[in-house]
Structure formats: C-alpha cells, structure tokens
Amino acid sequence: MNQKRHTSPNRRREQHKPRLSAASHAPIVAFDGARLIVQAGREKSLLRRHPWVFSGALERIEGSPDSGDTVQVCDAHGGFLAWAAYNAQSQITARVWSWQAAEKIDADFFRKKIISALAARKALSIAQSDNGMRLIHSESDGLPGLIVDQYDGVLVMQIGSAGAERWRDACAGILQELCNPACIYERSDSDSRALEGLPQRNGVLHGNLPGSLLIEEHGLRFAVDVARGQKTGFYLDQRDNRALTGALARDKDVLNCFCYSGGFSLYALRGGAKSVLSIDASEEALQLAQRNVELNGLDGSRAEWQCADVFAALRKLRDQNRKFDLVILDPPKFAPTAAFAEKAARGYKDINLLGFKLLRPGGILATYSCSGGIDDDLFQKIIAGAALDAGVDAHIVYKLHAAPDHPVLLSFPEGAYLKGLVLRVAG
Numbered sequence: 107m108n109q110k111r112h113t114s115p116n117r118r119r120e121q122h123k124p125r126l127s128a129a130s131h132a133p134i135v136a137f138d139g140a141r142l143i144v145q146a147g148r149e150k151s152l153l154r155r156h157p158w159v160f161s162g163a164l165e166r167i168e169g170s171p172d173s174g175d176t177v178q179v180c181d182a183h184g185g186f187l188a189w190a191a192y193n194a195q196s197q198i199t200a201r202v203w204s205w206q207a208a209e210k211i212d213a214d215f216f217r218k219k220i221i222s223a224l225a226a227r228k229a230l231s232i233a234q235s236d237n238g239m240r241l242i243h244s245e246s247d248g249l250p251g252l253i254v255d256q257y258d259g260v261l262v263m264q265i266g267s268a269g270a271e272r273w274r275d276a277c278a279g280i281l282q283e284l285c286n287p288a289c290i291y292e293r294s295d296s297d298s299r300a301l302e303g304l305p306q307r308n309g310v311l312h313g314n315l316p317g318s319l320l321i322e323e324h325g326l327r328f329a330v331d332v333a334r335g336q337k338t339g340f341y342l343d344q345r346d347n348r349a350l351t352g353a354l355a356r357d358k359d360v361l362n363c364f365c366y367s368g369g370f371s372l373y374a375l376r377g378g379a380k381s382v383l384s385i386d387a388s389e390e391a392l393q394l395a396q397r398n399v400e401l402n403g404l405d406g407s408r409a410e411w412q413c414a415d416v417f418a419a420l421r422k423l424r425d426q427n428r429k430f431d432l433v434i435l436d437p438p439k440f441a442p443t444a445a446f447a448e449k450a451a452r453g454y455k456d457i458n459l460l461g462f463k464l465l466r467p468g469g470i471l472a473t474y475s476c477s478g479g480i481d482d483d484l485f486q487k488i489i490a491g492a493a494l495d496a497g498v499d500a501h502i503v504y505k506l507h508a509a510p511d512h513p514v515l516l517s518f519p520e521g522a523y524l525k526g527l528v529l530r531v532a533g
C-alpha cells in the first residue's frame with residue numbers, strides 16, 4: 107500500500123486548517139480488517155449515499171488492504187460510514203457495497219443484490235418477446251463494477267472494479283444458479299479496466315457459446331456477437347430510443363451516423379424511410395448490420411452503407427450538398443470522465459454542427475451522448491452552440507435517456523451517462 111500518496115504536502119498543509127466538523131453520530135463498528143478514514147467534511151457525499159471514495163478524500167488508511175478487499179469506511183471520528191471494496195490503483199480508492207453497519211459482505215450479500223436486480227427487471231414493462239436486457243447495471247444496482255447483459259440464453263459479464271473482480275466467480279455461480287443460462291461469457295476487456303489496474307479478459311466462464319446468437323427487440327431481430335462485438339455485443343441502452351426514432355422516419359431520407367450493427371437503420375427501414383445512409387468506421391459492424399437487414403426481410407435497396415470516419419464523411423456530404431430529413435448521431439464515448447469534457451465538447455459540437463447543416467428545413471436531428479463526463483445541461487449547451495453556428499433554430503421534441511433496464515440510482519447521477527435530444531429545425 108502506498109502510504110505516501112495519502113500524506114502529500116497539500117494534505118499536511120490542510121491538517122493545520124481548522125476543521126468545521128461536528129461530533130460524529132455514526133456508530134463505531136468493530137472490524138478486524140482495514141479501515142479507510144476520510145477527512146473531516148469529506149464524509150458528506152457518503153452521507154448522501156454517493157458510492158465512491160476518491161483518493162483525495164482520504165485522511166489515512168489503517169491496515170494494509172489489498173485491492174479487492176472489503177474495508178470499513180469511517181468518518182474522521184472513526185464512525186461507520188460504509189462497507190466498500192478497496193482499490194489501491196484507482197483514483198476511486200473505494201466503491202461502496204453497503205451502507206448498513208450490520209451487513210456482512212459475503213456470497214449471501216451478492217445473492218441478495220442479484221435477486222433484487224433480477225426482480226427489478228421482471229417488474230419492467232419490457233415485451234416478453236424482447237430477450238436482450240441489462241440484468242445488472244453496476245453502481246445503480248448496488249454492485250459497483252459489475253455489468254451483466256442477457257442475450258437470449260447467454261449472459262455476458264463485464265467487470266470494471268477490483269471489488270467486482272474479487273467476487274467474479276461467486277457472482278457467476280449465483281447467476282448460473284438463478285438464471286440457468288446456456289453460457290456465461292466474460293467481456294472484461296474495456297479500456298477502463300486499465301484505470302483500475304485490472305488485466306483484460308475475454309472468454310467463456312460457464313457452458314458453451316452458441317455459434318449464432320439472435321435477440322428480438324421491438325419485433326426486430328438482431329444478430330449479436332458477444333465475443334468480438336462492441337461493449338458486451340449490443341447497445342441495449344438505446345432500445346426505446348431506436349423505436350422512437352424509427353417511428354419518425356416515414357418517407358424520409360435518413361442519415362444514421364455511427365450505425366454499429368444497424369440498430370437505428372433497421373428501425374428507420376421498418377418505419378418506411380425513403381432511403382437510409384448508414385456510416386460506421388468498423389467494417390465488421392457494417393457486415394453485421396447488413397446481415398441484420400436480411401434477417402428481418404427488410405428492403406435493402408433503400409439502404410446504403412459507408413465504411414468511413416464520420417467526421418470526414420459529414421464534411422464530404424456537406425461538400426456534395428446532400429440533404430436529409432432525419433439525421434441520427436450516436437457516437438462512442440468521447441468523455442469517459444469530466445476531465446475529458448472540453449475535448450469531447452469540441453467533438454460533439456463539430457458533428458452536430460455538420461448534422462444541422464445537412465438537414466432540410468423542418469428536418470429532425472436525433473443526437474446522443476453516452477459520455478459520463480458530460481451531463482444533460484452541458485450536452486444541451488453544446489448542441490445549442492452547434493445550432494447557433496449552423497444558423498438554424500431548433501426545438502426540443504424529446505429529451506431521452508437509457509432504457510429502463512439501465513436504471514439510475516438517485517444518489518449516483520453518473521449513472522445517467524446516456525442522454526439524447528430529438529430536435530426539429532425550423533421549416
């Protein structure tokens with residue numbers, strides 16, 4: 107454990123400042139393991155039940171925990187705040203498992219949490235025939251770092267924290283027992299694993315992966331490649347936004363940027379679009395998209411596919427004076443955290459400005475951001491700036507978020523990473 111990090115010159119200076127803390131009302135809870143003591147005043151976010159403890163909030167660490175260990179998080183008086191998973195290598199030094207002093211973080215704890223997440227999904231009004239669903243959504247389901255997506259009989263686990271890594275096998279066993287899937291596949295290969303000091307992993311955990319995997323979503327069928335596809339294989343979070351956008355496509359010339367496996371394109375084709383031009387930088391994604399068009403018996407003659415960088419392709423379309431009635435922009439994450447917000451803002455502004463310029467009067471821009479580092483307000487401001495520079499007046503028709511199987515914990519606004527605006531420009 108690197109104690110040095112917790113006694114920086116700044117910290118030492120801060121120690122001489124008077125502290126405004128009142129006496130702690132939190133109980134002292136006996137514990138054999140390590141304790142993280144947060145600085146006076148820095149317990150506030152935890153009292154509001156925000157589940158992250160940043161390294162800069164720590165006063166000291168008692169004991170020598172290993173990454174993944176359960177630690178007790180305490181206020182400056184030693185009063186209990188939470189049970190959390192420790193990670194020496196992350197800026198987020200601890201992620202909270204439980205706020206209950208009496209809780210024991212063991213396999214039964216994870217069983218309870220998983221049962222509760224599954225029950226929450228059963229209570230949603232997602233069609234019976236829709237068999238692609240997010241079953242566990244990390245912090246928002248009280249399981250920081252654990253994502254589980256279901257694609258028909260296959261569960262895909264994605265692990266993004268040292269704590270979830272420690273309990274990986276236990277959680278896989280519980281999921282096997284409760285859901286009885288044909289396969290549990292692990293896609294722990296996102297870039298963010300590096301920030302947590304975790305190695306990349308991609309492979310079968312239980313059972314056998316079927317040769318081909320199909321899901322149904324709002325009556326459309328999609329082939330999902332869980333081993334090589336992006337994220338866990340599909341962007342389930344856009345399920346309802348795809349349906350809504352598709353319903354706006356009748357008789358329209360549609361441009362779908364960052365189309366991946368054709369999600370929005372298929373909905374637009376089914377919705378009666380006159381033409382759909384879809385662009386993505388990944389050749390594999392475009393192949394999957396075309397297979398998905400065939401799978402659904404849709405009229406491929408109305409579809410055009412382009413393998414290109416969207417930033418360049420939009421400029422080319424502008425120079426060619428191409429016009430569309432509906433433009434969809436669903437780019438990858440430009441800002442994983444707030445630190446990247448400024449650079450990301452430039453990227454969003456650029457594509458949205460060009461998107462506005464490609465619209466006919468009265469046209470619709472459906473624009474999304476899945477960047478955790480950009481909140482609703484900032485996103486709207488960026489898009490407003492793009493409209494201004496494009497010289498168009500636009501109205502918000504819909505404000506959109508992720509589908510309800512991606513719930514957002516009220517005390518964890520970072521969970522609301524996906525935001526969308528459907529805008530109509532003046533005619």
Ligand code: SAH
Pocket residue numbers: 336340341344348364365366367368369370385386387388391414415416417436437438
């Ligand atoms: N709208 C899709 C999901 C989009 S994910 C759906 O509903 O399923 C983002 C996509 O952007 C990925 O397929 C990725 O290959 C693509 N991409 C990333 N950077 C790109 C770029 N600069 N130009 C074109 N495509 C890009």
